Amino acid sequence: GAVVSQHPSRVICKSGTSVKIECRSLDFQATTMFWYRQFPKKSLMLMATSNEGSKATYEQGVEKDKFLINHASLTLSTLTVTSAHPEDSSFYICSARGSGGAFSPLHFGNGTRLTVT
Amino acid sequence: AQSVTQLDSQVPVFEEAPVELRCNYSSSVSVYLFWYVQYPNQGLQLLLKYLSGSTLVESINGFEAEFNKSQTSFHLRKPSVHISDTAEYFCAVSGGRMNTGFQKLVFGTGTRLLVSP
Numbered sequence: 001g002a003v004v005s006q007h008p009s010r011v012i013c014k015s016g017t018s019v020k021i022e023c024r025s026l027d028f029q030a031t032t033m034f035w036y037r038q039f040p041k042k043s044l045m046l047m048a049t050s051n052e053g054s055k056a057t058y059e060q061g062v063e064k065d066k067f068l069i070n071h072a073s074l075t076l077s078t079l080t081v082t083s084a085h086p087e088d089s090s091f092y093i094c095s096a097r098g099s100g101g102a103f104s105p106l107h108f109g110n111g112t113r114l115t116v117t
Numbered sequence: 118a119q120s121v122t123q124l125d126s127q128v129p130v131f132e133e134a135p136v137e138l139r140c141n142y143s144s145s146v147s148v149y150l151f152w153y154v155q156y157p158n159q160g161l162q163l164l165l166k167y168l169s170g171s172t173l174v175e176s177i178n179g180f181e182a183e184f185n186k187s188q189t190s191f192h193l194r195k196p197s198v199h200i201s202d203t204a205e206y207f208c209a210v211s212g213g214r215m216n217t218g219f220q221k222l223v224f225g226t227g228t229r230l231l232v233s234p
Contacts, residue, residue, distance in 0.1 A: 034221070043227060093161070
């Protein structure tokens with residue numbers, strides 16, 4: 001089946017530094033990728049939707065200058081948390097939709113646990 | 118806008134017992150409904166989905182869910198659970214017009230199913 005690889009699985013960084021998370025579709029072309037944030041005991045909160053070759057669409061309340069999303073190719077999207085602070089510590093998950101149309105199923109990565117000290 | 122409520126944060130059950138995980142949604146438009154499962158340290162996997170047609174949908178591993186429009190529910194059931202079913206289960210909803218397909222998924226807060234021997 002379709003696989004989405006997310007890297008790294010865990011990252012610890014110091015406050016004020018930036019962290020990049022990669023999301024790759026390994027065996028299909030992902031025209032659309034979604035980035036979610038998951039808090040403990042909370043649901044997955046959609047942060048943004050990225051379409052290959054265009055600017056990401058951010059959900060209300062998500063700082064686009066802080067969470068930079070790049071979808072430069074059909075197999076790679078990146079999320080960069082800039083000037084990270086402890087409150088950015090969370091579990092980030094990406095999902096990707098194939099090029100089979102709007103009803104293509106979503107495939108999820110295994111997530112990245114970010115800890116900002 | 119859509120929203121999903123999973124009232125049970127955790128459901129403990131003994132092996133081979135039946136289980137029901139509750140999911141209620143709210144939406145002003147027609148919806149598509151999903152159940153995802155997340156095993157420890159893994160991403161989300163689609164368990165089953167309701168798009169249209171028969172209100173009872175089944176997964177390959179014995180789970181089933183029934184779409185009840187009047188009660189705005191999509192409860193997940195299994196007549197006999199296994200230890201390996203221990204995981205986090207997320208109900209999700211998306212809405213929108215048929216020709217735009219699966220739009221953004223809105224997730225519930227998840228229910229942890231704990232199966233013990």
